[in-house]
Amino acid sequence: MSQLQTQSIEPTIVPRDRHVISRSRISDHALKVLYRLKTAGYGAYLVGGGVRDLSLNRDPKDFDVATDATPEQVKALFRNCRLIGRRFRLAHVHFGPEIIEVATFRALTPSDGEQNNDRVMEDGMILRDNVYGDIEEDALRRDFTVNALYYNIADFSIVDYAGGMADLEARQLRLIGEPEVRYREDPVRMLRAVRFAAKLDFVIDPATADPIPRMADLLADIPPARLFDEVLKLFMGGQGAQTIDALRHYGLFRYLFPATDSALDDDPSGARLAFVKQALANTDARINDGRPVTPAFLFAALLWPAIMAQLPGEQLAPGIDPELLEQAVTEALERQLRRVAIPKRFSLPMREIWSLQPRLDTRSQSKARRLFGHPRFRAAYDFLLLRAEAGLADPALAQWWTEFQASSDDAPPPAPPRRRRRNRSR
Template sequence: MFGRDVIEVATFRGHHSESNDKVSKSNAEGRLLRDNVYGEIDEDAERRDFTINALYYDISDYSIRSYGGGINDLNARTIKLIGDPDTRYREDPVRMLRAVRFATKLDMQIDAVTADPIKALAPLLADIPAARMYEEVLKLFFAGKAEANYNMMQRFGLFAPLFPQVGALIEESPKGHAAKMLQVVMRNTDIRVSEDKTVTPAFFFAAILWYPVKQRADDIAIESGLTHYDAYVAAMGDVLEKQCLTISLPRRFSTPARDIWQLQLRLERGQGTRAFKLLEHPKFRAAYDLLLLRGEVEMGNIAKIAEWWKAFVEADETDRSDIAKSIKGSNSRNRNAPQRKRRRKPAAKPAEE
């Protein structure tokens, strides 16, 4: 503590390969599980991930010590790993994500040797604790570089290990709804950050996981015969459970995400006078924003519903009443939901003469 200022101090660390298992341990893939080896500044520098991170400020003469060519790489705007890339990525696969994040954040290029093994080693991210991956996702997508990070992650195969359900849909249909939604969400998030508006993990995850939920609900409805609504409720639980295996989404965000999904079903059939009631829902705005994004992605009937809601929300009280009354009851039904087949009554037999 220096008055009101806090300076964080980290102990220099040494080479784990020369230590015993009591202070350092790695798994079969080479990832460090425990690493409490202490050393000198030269050893610590060799253990940094990138050369631009191996810079030390010497308070004795106010100089910066550069190891591994860090200053030169900084001036050349190059992200370069210290040591063998394959080994360093296996020690900590999150370094692959850090390479992407530093490149987009600092407007730098990833060195060819540093980039070369990333695609082959990307599946190692699946072994990283889900809680740690949640923190990495916040850094990747909530700092104004979501679209750039997403595009680079796709190029290196780093996105699917984090979001396997979305990745599977994109692989199946590279230009489908899920792929389009990702681009729209990333762009929308960057715009909100640039305008200093709030961005929440609840909406972010609800948006990018919407199409996995939709597909799972369709499968459940076919397999079990559940109603449209019940199939969606079951699908929400399944999708969140699988997603939390790779990224641990806190309940304070997963619960609102469920609300946003459930409101999609109500918004699709809630045109007319019922719209006033929906406006009062605490998560209406988030659900409405997702509906607008779906309108951009899907077009067709969803786009028309989104346009109606946009006109309704932006109108004043008097116009809202007129807009609500102009919708006939038949139009408020959910056209996307499977309709119950009505049984025809058998024709009446003629009376015997």
């Protein structure tokens, strides 16, 4: 895999009557892109997760297309096309809210450190790759065998160069090529292995899994903004509770949430881990029920053990000095942002959820009424329930707030205090 192939590989062709993919389950817009490319004389294939999920009788989240047309040639065919990306040049064909991503076949990555304006590598890591090849090379440079399946719109067959159909049948996740080389090319592939295994309920092939713990430190070289996107994919796909176990098992979690990982290791009672896993389980339930979730609440839960570890006595004591809590929050966030970027649109609500926790430690009706009108009250209350479930807060306090809300459902929140007008002398 790490060197250009000198001999062609004969692909397995699965004809239409031997697979389950039907055009009726493919997006109309994806079909439009495929057929227009085909009519213009180009190869046109549905590829990647769309083929994988359809083969497993799942509904794909999106549909990607691979072709031998260059991005500029794709753009010439579609007025609604935009070219994006420097690291990987792609064509995005826009149909209202749906975007069909069209990628030109990429060439294999050589091991001799070849570098030019279109391909840049450093210490084995791909920094830019816009060298185009054929479908065989494109298939063999993809990450996992089950993501290297091509649905050919010309005859409705599946083209398989890497044994992906057999791995789908075996429910196995296997890297294409030498795992250590592939992880060095892009360390995020280690996170993708964990994510796909959890999403598909697959077993990671031993040869694919074995190098991960000793290569996990390569994640330290990944930009924090990219890791933010990967964290959202890991924990907002509906399998977050299983995912965190796998991340910790392979030693990956410490490179995403270092302070949290230390706080979980230093907690003999296991209450902090129970809190995080319950938060993830609740998030999973909401996602799988089609209800909205916010990354702010998710990140607030993932970082809470790191904040607790900074507090006196490593707990949120009643009547705690707000400055101590603010200092712990600031230290935890600063350390976290060096690994995973968190946009302010999420970090600011997170701070509000945390700052409301000591204020919820009250059974005063008047104070409760004032808090009831806070825009982050509901999220902070849900956070308190999770803390109580995990043994990190008084269950009786959580019950008091539940009963208070039940008795106050019809009561409007308190009006804001009126500002006094000051008499002005002429």
